[in-house]
Amino acid sequence: MSDTGHMVEASSWQPLAGVRVLDFTWMIAGPLGTRLLATFGAEVIKVESYHRVDRVRETGPHPNGPWSINEDGSFNDVNLGKKSILLNLNFPEGQDLARRLAAVSDIVAANFTGDRLDRWHLGFADLVKVRPDLIFLNMPVFASTGPRRRWGGIGTHINALAGINSVSGFSDDPPFGLGPLYPDFSSNPFHAVAAVLAALINRDRGAGAQFIEVSQYESTASILGPTLLQYTATGTLPPRLGNRSPRHCPHNVYPCQAAPASGPTAGTGTPTDRWCAVAVATDTEWAALCVVLGHPEWRDDPRFATAAARRRHEDVLDALIAAETTRWSAEELAARLQAAGVPAAPVNHAGDLLADPWYRAEYFHELAGPEGCRFAAHGEPIRPFGRRQPVRRAPLMGEHTEEVCQHLLGLSPDEVNHLVAAGVLG
Structure with missing residues (x-):
């Protein structure tokens, strides 16, 4: 890895080379979208300020011992490949x-809430005066024209309001929040990037300025499509099913041999219970599962003859299967079932992912942090020509202020120093 370029590997696939992005986003969903644009070759300039530090620079995870805002794991993950400038937008000079x-x-x-950019005279109507073919991407929590346009929020709130929690969890329990901020890492940034790429094509066809709004609430609610369709068609809400399926059976996670509470993970809080997820979609897969578990006679049991019958006796069936799956490790059971044509996979935790040599080599990148720490950053699942994309580390806070001001804005070193002393570049 180069000490200057911080490039993990070389690649000539840079379809957005020559495109420049002025990035006011913060937290996760917005920065992940602009990170993807940087991965595709765009120059992304992230606007930051000590007056309003991006919260993701402080939320963790952090390295052991003393740490700085340049060493936050989440920030360094979601802002790979960008430049950072310090610009205090509360000053008229900063706005200029x-x-x-x-x-x-x-x-x-x-991705600000409400009219914050408009109050700084940096809204769409202001900026098209200086860039007539500008593409303006806005990612508020709620649409700017709706009744909640001034509401703020983060992924946990959006999940709840968009109905995701209502279908998560078990039937006898309250609604269940997802572990990660799922839409922040999936639908929201990818909807935004898809819209921007379409706008770039439209611009090349002669379109003028384009304003694109991606409401994070609406983007998240799109995940709930089948549930919305069911309620529209029947007027009924689906029950919370835990790991079960309304169509397929058996469809659950089953206990396997426990992992040893020793070795490199001992004392780290790593769970020792191990599980295997199994999803049987056809009677052929059901028959194969019976053979692998050593009970071919289950195929002839009228309680289990069809998917509908299996669902009616699901509690009994799950207990029978769970009594057999503990004979294997989760990895061995999954391998046996996959070889027999049954969809199955071990339930992994983060340590399992990082311990997988192929996954770690192809998807995770070990980077030297900007101030000496090392961390693993996730790569993009997009692999041009079957090869992973290169990764450049995230920037130090304000690392490129002088470069951007001098090379793009034509400011002299004395002008830059004056603006720093005045707090405009800070």
């Missing part, structure tokens, strides 16, 4: 510099 940067940018991205 931002407009000058927008004038030399193809895309402006933001």
Whole structure:
């Protein structure tokens, strides 16, 4: 890895080379979208300020011992490949510099609530005056035209309001929140990037300025499609099913041999219970499962003859299967079932992923942090020509302020020093 370029590996696949993004986004969903644009070759300039530090620089995980805002694991993961400038937008001079940067940018991205950018005179109507073919991406929590346009929130709130929690969990329990901020890492940034790529194509066809709004609430609610369709068609809400399926059976996670509470994971809080997820979709897969578990006679049991019959006797069936699966480790059981044509996989935790040599080599990148720490960053699941994309580390806070001000805005070193002393670049 180069000490200057921080490139993990070389690649010539840079379809957005020459595209510049002025990035006002913060937290996770917005920065992940602009990170993907950087992965595709765009120059992404992240606007930061000590007056309003991106919370993801402080939320963790952090290295052991003393740490700084440049060493936060989450920030370094979601902001790979970007540049960072310090710009205090509460100063009129800072707002003017931002407009000058927008004038030399193809895309402006933001995810503020309400009219914050408009109050700084950096809204769409202001910036198209300096860049007539600007693509402006706005990712508010709620649509700017709706009744909740001034509401804020993070992924946990959005999951709840969008109905995700209502279908998660078990039937006798309250609604169950997802572990990760799922839409922040999936639908929201990818919907935003898809819209931006379409806008770039549209611009090349002669379109002028384009304003694109991706409401994170609406993006998240799109995940609930089948549930919305069911309620529209029948007026009934689906029950919370835990790990079960309304169509397939057996469909659950089953206990396997416990992992040893010794070795490198001892005392680290790593769980020793192990599980295997099994999803039988056809009677052929059901028959194969019976053979692998050593009970071919289950195929002829009228309680289990069809998927509908199996669902009616699901409690009994799950107990029978669970009594057999503990004979194997989760990995061995999954391998046996996959070889027999039955969809199955071990229930992994983060340590399992990082211990997988192929997965670690192909998807995770070990980077030297900007101040000496090392961390693993997830790569993009997009593999041009079957090869993983290169990764560049995230920036130090304000690392590229002088470079951007001098090379893009034409400021002299004395002008930059004056703006730093005045707090505009800070």
